[in-house]
Amino acid sequence: MGANNKKNKFWNMQMSSDGKSGDIFIYGEITKYAWEEYGEKSAKIFQEELTQLGDVETINLYVNSPGGSVFEGIAIHNMLKRHNARIIAHVDALAASIASVIIMAADEIRMPSNSMLMIHNPWTFAMGNAAELRKQADDLDRVAESAIASYLAKTGDKLTDEKLREMLDAETWLLASEALEYGLCDVVEEENEMVASISEDLFDKYKNVPKQLSDNNQDQTSKEELELRQRISEEAKANLSYYETILGGI
Template sequence: MKKFWEVKQLANEEADIFIFGEIVSFKWDDTDTTAASFQKDLKSLGEVSQINLHINSPGGSVFEGIAIGNMLKKHKAHVSAHVDALAASIASVIVASCDEVIMPENSMLMIHNPWMISMGNSKELRKTADDLDKIAESSVVTYLAKAGDKLTEEKIKQIMDEETWLSAQEAYEYGLCDAIESSNRMAASVSEKLFEAYQNVPDELLRPTPKANLPEEQRKEVIANAKQSKALMSDILGGL
């Protein structure tokens, strides 16, 4: 079965990278993406001049995602991000770290504040809230660097506060997308369990995709992705 994390060498000068699942701190199986696994496979590509990142992810661990984004920023190759269906939470930060962002007109970005499960006394919980604000700043910097003068700090913080689901056109208007392509038939492939963590999920993402519209291989990918959600929820601490 095709991995949700995969690297494909197209030629000596070009390579495809696929992140089609959650971004986690610890690998449960071969379908997971961690910063360590990403770094290892990225290094194995050698001296390529073009990287095509295909992403369809609900997000996951914030620090793993920031590390992945920084790897792509520093890479000598020109990196084009293709949002095949959804880049949510920290996945949208990874996308914003790329040189170029391309979105089919039916794909989406989801941007929100970091969250975590926490317990403790009042002093400890206040510190946790302060820590989350500091963590959020790293994402703000990345979004603003991508958007240029199309997005203000005040506006991106509002977008994050409101857990905003951006269409390709909206992402383009905010400078978070460079080009819009015609619609594709890629399924969102995000488990219902993970959607429960979000408040403003668009209705079209909650509706099941008719089986007749999905090839058999793609249906298998959707099923496999859903099976990962239970393990991910225990790994989401500090996640976006």
């Protein structure tokens, strides 16, 4: 299959005309491989494109994602954290699971008042003997500690370790105002018309999906927003039917 037939990645990057800032869009499920037909890891290709973005001063990170592959997401978080640019994250509609960890790399997180953040403990499919299952449980605990460190580094004294662990155990969905209260976002903006456009199959993987998301998963966007989403989707929206061994994220 030729390069032109590759499925879209879940991200897209572009530089501004003045070369001083760049935009990164992470839309859809965060997958282990950049393209399903090829074995190229997402984190590897993401790093190559981030390098090609150049020595920009500011990166605007736009996110609308239900989460996905744990380790690819952690790698992307760390790449952004190391970058010299000032990073401003914009939660267009939803940053859930590992996507919520990725945005913790930003210097500033902005959320429209109708957007949401979801945090929970990592989970995975498991098979094997008792020793193998115990190892997977230990690995999940290590991943959870990595996520906790990322959240707490952002929240400062607004959220205790104990409270955060309670929220992770409960699979907590936060409105923008609640995320601000806990230090998980910095600015609450006026609501936008871009609502979460996420497969219902992915909602089935979570326990506490808010009623307004699970019962009304239909877009109610302006013409401008529809055109914007279509354009971005053509370049960056992930193949949401593609599932990885690890799907729940963090």
